[in-house]
Amino acid sequence: MTRRELVQLMLALGITSPKAFAQAMDRPEALYDLPPFGNVTLLFNTDLHGQLRPHYFMEPPNLLAAKPLEGRPGYLTGEAFLRYYGIRRGSLEAYTFASVDFTALAQRFGPMGGGAYIGALIQQQKALAGEKRTLVLDGGDTWTNSGISLLTRGQVMVDWMNRVGFDHMVFHWEYTLGRARVEELVQALKAKIISFNIVDDLFGDPIYEPYAIHEIGGYTLGLIGSTFPYVKVSHPEEFSEGLSFGIRENELQKYVDELRGKGVDAVVMLSHNGVPLDLALAGRIKGLDLILTGHTHDFTPRPIRVGNTWLVAGGSAGKAVVRVDLQMKKGGIADIRAKTLPVATHLIKPDPGLEAFIREAYAPHLDYLDQVLGTTETLLYKRDSTYSTLDELAGRAVRAAYPEVEVAFSTGTRWGTAILPGQPITMDKILAFTGFTYPEVYVFKLKGERLQAVLEDVAANTFNPDPFYQQGGDMSRVFGLTYELVVNAPTGQRIRNVAIQGRRLDPNREYTLASFGGRLQRSGTLVEKYTPRPIYDLIAEYLKQVKTVNIPPRPSMRVLDQRYVLPG
């Protein structure tokens, strides 16, 4: 880092006093030396998606949103994000929170996150704030979606959490391990699950404690857990048999009232609802003081306030740990300080115990995970509203395996990784964006009019102006199909001029499609001659064949009513 960049970074982090500045110049890691504040500390990590090794992850170049939501937290990205939060281009914060100059900054600042670095930062912050006044919270999406987490069916993630010392957790992708496995792992987990909205589907009784109460520094904190409302919609139902989830707004209000009735000073919600939905809920639920939210992978370098409720988001991929310090008062929060601390591997000394643990966990799987399948000449990234080059890679691999497939779908999941130009592509990297417990690629037939309806349905879930009608996730990616998108059009009219391999969609023709990681195939008729195979095997085969890939971003859609930015 040059001196100029460092100065910019310090300014961006609000380190402006001459003494702090001088210190920071000598020791850039001083950004973690937060002075004491308040009397309760919450450390929040979320949406790690099993990434125990440091890696690269580029924030979305685009977060398309309907007009009423445009430019708000939850839909801020790229330069708009930097402007909104007053972050300087080229700084560590810009690298962590936005996609601007990603490749150049990745080369400068290196990979982010990783279990040994996250753990070290949590331990350090806990010691700085005071062990007794600190709670460590996980917002869910931690136990799956990486090679190592899948190979151990979540076990390695639970062991990691136990070593780091988490106090509470909520769920989402964890359930794709299956309900029985989740319940087995909960037994091994030292953190206590809290969730008011995981209920048995007959009588509606919560399966876990809906909330926990903590006495800290003379104040009482009520902590409500909210698991992702759409576990059943987003994944095959058999993973969560006998359970029901949902937003359950009335029940949430009931539990908040119950906690208030017990005389807690503040009510905090640990949530996997995501920023848009939680901002909407914050305006409707009475008596919530603070929401710590995951799911949508947003960063909020400054806390957001809606009415009397604060909201802080935790990002994803192990890129940051959020430290929230609360100045409590009787019956509420008098003041808050929230800092999103980048897990910068060039500044943090990894915890040696965790490093050894992770090394040992990987040891039996190195031949498989670290095999080099090929090399990329261009940036491979995952996150965006509608398109990514990693999904394009998946599409090419599916087409190579099944040449008759006219359109290959890839998932609009938010998790993944990034592979820099010139880097080798290993199995571990492929699993970082295709690590499903249901990875099978299905080849199926669907009529043109149904295909158009499916695209509209996904667009309606993604771009609905009302967060209560957004299921979450980005738009499904398409390979072999092009379309025009009108984000602000009414439902049923967002997708226009669909063409398949250059020819206008024929509503009456049957097309051969392929998809994975979802339920799309259920809309059509399976082509039975193929035994479904995992997407990561198809990609590995393709890479071994072509050896080098070059995938410049060429979006499959044109957005008619919004600006669409290509990364670079």
Place this chain on the structure above:
Amino acid sequence: MPINILVRFNPAKPKAGEDVRVQIVVQHPMEPGTRRDASGKLIPADHINEVNVTMDGQLIAQVKPGPGTSANPLFAFKMKASKAGQLKVTCKDLNGQTGEKTADLTLA
């Protein structure tokens, strides 16, 4: 086999004058008659079409569920817990199967 019915009061023992929620869950597939099996054959309709709820012999609610009610249906009511008594649920389905369950409401 008679149809299995589960009944719960919430709160389990209400105070006199308090609202009590009565949750009735019936274990039944509730086939709407529009679904097809794996071989594409229509599965015939088989759903509960009448539920009667009485309190000490007096009919307090009657449901006529159609094909639009889910499998293992829930039927939930609210009443004022004015006195202790016996709640009785009876139901029958399109095939003439019946079920019956009594539950005693006691006050705190």
Place this chain on the structure above:
Amino acid sequence: MDRRTFLKASAGAVAGTVLANQLTSALAQGGLEGEDIANLEKGLQQVLGKSFKDLTPSQQVKLVAPTIAESGANVPVEIEASLPADQVKAIHCFSDKNANPLLFTVVLNGVLPYYATRVRVAETAPVRAVVETKDGRLLMASQSVRVTVGGCG
């Protein structure tokens, strides 16, 4: 709204971004998604011998249903009327796009004007709770329920 509104925070605290809490009310849309009055009329005629124009949208009827169903085969609905119990005769429920739009009818007699159950909704459409009073009024609350093919997390 001014998206660059900063909170004056006390010393040591980081300024926060203030958002209005009328976020959702700013999203007022046109009709309900999936509305199909023509099909709904069939059910209304069949049960009530009435038509959609005979129903009065009313704040006295509260309908609680998910905005997005976990499964169209299993949609919890809860209906409550803020009316004296002895004024309510029955509660009916419809979904615009079901082949048979009537979901259920429940006749109440001595219980509070409340009913909760789980229903099947064939595709994205409004669910309508209709409270029939003893003096023949039909009070309605509607909410669209999305039934999605499901995509991604």
